[in-house]
Amino acid sequence: MSADLAAASTHGNLDEEIAQLMQCKPLSEPEVRALCEKAKEILMDESNVQPVKSPVTICGDIHGQFHDLAELFRIGGKCPDTNYLFMGDYVDRGYYSVETVTLLVALKVRYPQRITILRGNHESRQITQVYGFYDECLRKYGNASVWKIFTDLFDYFPLTALVKLNVFPHFLPVLHHIGPKRMKEIMIMILAFLGY
Template sequence: MRSIVSSLPVLSLKQQLGDPVLIALHWEGKVLQDSETPSSLAWPSEVTLTKVEMTFDHERPITLLRDQSNTFGVMDGDEARRMCTAMKELLLKEANVLELQAPLVISAHLTGNLNALNYIFNTFGEPGGTSHLFLGNYVNKGRNGIDVMILLLCFKKKFPGQVHLLRGKHECSSIARIYGFYDECKHRFPSRSGVKLFRQFVEVFDNLPLAAVIQSRVFCVSSGLSPKLDDLEELRKLQRPLEVGSDGLVCDLLWSDPEDHQPGWHEMDKGMSYTYGPDVVDEFLKKNHMDFIVRGTQVVEEGYEFFADGKGVSIFSFPSFLGEFNNKASVMLLDEQLQQSLHTFDDTMLPVPSA
């Protein structure tokens, strides 16, 4: 980087270089703070700033959100913007179809339930010691979509090889605008900063991977299959970032549902995507040399529900969904031999936020 001769404070130097929110300056191995000045840093008349990068503090949000003592002050708008910008780049480096190894904890459909996410980490282990796969639907409907996203993205930053995030139907601009996340952003970050941050989160959503394969044998997806998906290579070739349309391959992955009582493909009553029968599941698994499907999305009374003659399972990790259902929640544990263990929990088992 070029040498800079200036008596200006660090913030002014950052403004000279472009957007001050998105860059960090380093000098002699030290991250410079905005309030620092040349005199406080004991700079000579000319200095060379050796590194400029996007950065954000991922440690403090993890501490606060795991404690749940003050979620409203976890991040200001500028730092949340830095986080989104950095994480877009990190996520885009990943493949559309993640290739993962067990053991793994698999969760689905948190939709803003920070208590459920903390229960999962408390019970089955935090990233750093435990690898997690989340099957999408992080925001909307629940009250803490922003906090769920911040905690997951901060853990992803800290342990990128142990936190795996797939895209769900709620990670879409039109759905997130209607079902609560847009309003949550406006409430948390007033004025136009909330709207701008909503757009930043949507750009993160557009970069999320779409599916995962565990040890070449288990297919994981937010919702389901597609009549346009014969071979996973078709999915691997898609270019991200991408928006979700009202039909097509990506829409089906995020919206389609299994239907054990009808073979084949049938249009869904709600007008989005299809239902697929046990024969479709069997054919897909045989063509792709896999054994099993794990998916989320649907509220199921026991927290999980098998389909397609036991060749697939739906899991749901939000107990007593929105206070409108009396459902249990579940996560799936896969060990190194891909042996499945389903663990259920209810809302009485969730951690109580600190006062």
């Protein structure tokens, strides 16, 4: 089988999985495992400070509210038509954490240059055991395997993103006059202030 046919076959299957997830229907455990393995391959090539091209729609704290995520895509545009940056906290609290995080990971695998998914404080083993993702995985799959698959994947998520400057031209016109050296100094000060 040629590489093009293999890629088309893989994308076709992934497109079917995305369509299923868009209906808020979870994937099987083997499908989740295969998807997360593909995602790891992509995420291993990304930086912990991931550059993001603008224009970009920035979203945060979905917390398992799948229907809110669907509404974000309805209003903001579907991926890959819109470039998205998700700031973390995909799981816990809401009833559809599995479907939410699986959809975002599937979109990341399908459109790696159009969606960035960062690691929030809820993408950790300890937090997910307290706030609901662990219990949801047990309820939906009958064991903790899917929880372990995802929490292992979370270790690969970038920690932060750097949106290219041209996202701010109307709000911060003074930045057009700052050279790259000074901009780097400003970013270092901001990161130091934030404790990085």
